[in-house]
Amino acid sequence: MKATSDWKQMKKEGEKITMVTAYDYPSAKQSEAAGMDTILVGDSLGMTVLGYASTVQVTMDDMIHHARAVRRGAPDTYVVVDMPFGTYHGNVDDSVQNALDLYQATDANAIKLEGAGCIDIIRRAVAAGVPVVAHLGLTPQSVGVTGFRMQASDEAAAMQLIQDAKAVESAGASMLVLEAIPSDLAEKVTAVLGIPTIGIGAGVNVDGQVLVYHDVLQYGTERLPKFVRPYADFNTAGVQGLKSYVAAVKAGEFPDESTTYKRKVFEE
Numbered sequence: 276m277k278a279t280s281d282w283k284q285m286k287k288e289g290e291k292i293t294m295v296t297a298y299d300y301p302s303a304k305q306s307e308a309a310g311m312d313t314i315l316v317g318d319s320l321g322m323t324v325l326g327y328a329s330t331v332q333v334t335m336d337d338m339i340h341h342a343r344a345v346r347r348g349a350p351d352t353y354v355v356v357d358m359p360f361g362t363y364h365g366n367v368d369d370s371v372q373n374a375l376d377l378y379q380a381t382d383a384n385a386i387k388l389e390g391a392g393c394i395d396i397i398r399r400a401v402a403a404g405v406p407v408v409a410h411l412g413l414t415p416q417s418v419g420v421t422g423f424r425m426q427a428s429d430e431a432a433a434m435q436l437i438q439d440a441k442a443v444e445s446a447g448a449s450m451l452v453l454e455a456i457p458s459d460l461a462e463k464v465t466a467v468l469g470i471p472t473i474g475i476g477a478g479v480n481v482d483g484q485v486l487v488y489h490d491v492l493q494y495g496t497e498r499l500p501k502f503v504r505p506y507a508d509f510n511t512a513g514v515q516g517l518k519s520y521v522a523a524v525k526a527g528e529f530p531d532e533s534t535t536y537k538r539k540v541f542e543e
């Protein structure tokens with residue numbers, strides 16, 4: 276498993292960090308086999324695998340269930356797990372306890388929190404030994420308020436984001452996800468921080484990139500965000516494969532000799 280300190284070294288050396296979401300054993304296995312630097316068990320699983328309209332319905336039990344499967348599929352990859360909506364928005368003691376519980380229950384390498392309102396939780400979780408990844412810009416757990424759109428597009432919001440990025444780094448975050456912000460702002464944030472920035476819709480001048488597994492491979496997705504480039508088409512391949520199976524069963528071509536058990540016949 277990679278040590279957390281590798282990330283800062285990769286940033287220093289200018290080696291881009293790759294991250295993809297994974298939510299189950301096979302997607303984790305594929306990600307590890309592909310040489311992904313790190314896997315995010317994102318609460319986007321609410322939309323991609325559970326069919327909710329947002330991440331808000333995702334529970335702690337959901338995250339633990341999926342993250343354990345990912346860990347089994349990718350035992351040698353650095354795994355980050357999202358804290359779900361509502362588990363770090365109450366009092367700080369409960370939030371820190373939830374962070375510790377999630378980290379312990381999933382055997383992940385780090386937890387991830389959204390927004391700039393959780394500086395104390397980051398500080399205390401890190402002090403307790405839990406590596407924390409921060410997430411600024413578009414934070415999907417807040418889309419009820421912000422909508423799914425680019426963030427920090429005016430000067431004041433851009434300045435605020437730079438301050439927030441410095442604050443999460445000072446609190447001890449080991450990486451920062453920057454989502455859906457102007458690329459020049461992402462570049463500035465990347466330049467002022469010692470920790471790596473991982474962009475999603477933040478342009479190329481960041482330290483790494485993260486995309487959602489189902490978007491990269493077009494798996495169950497209908498519409499892709501502007502910042503996604505798909506690298507495979509599982510939708511077409513999957514439906515085509517299932518159609519061929521239906522046709523073969525209907526035609527009596529499946530099963531055939533090669534896929535049928537036979538009783539041993541003993542000579543008298």
Ligand code: KIV
Nearest residue numbers: 296317318319452485
């Ligand atoms: O849950 C998720 O998939 C995420 C990514 C969008 C970074 O947080």
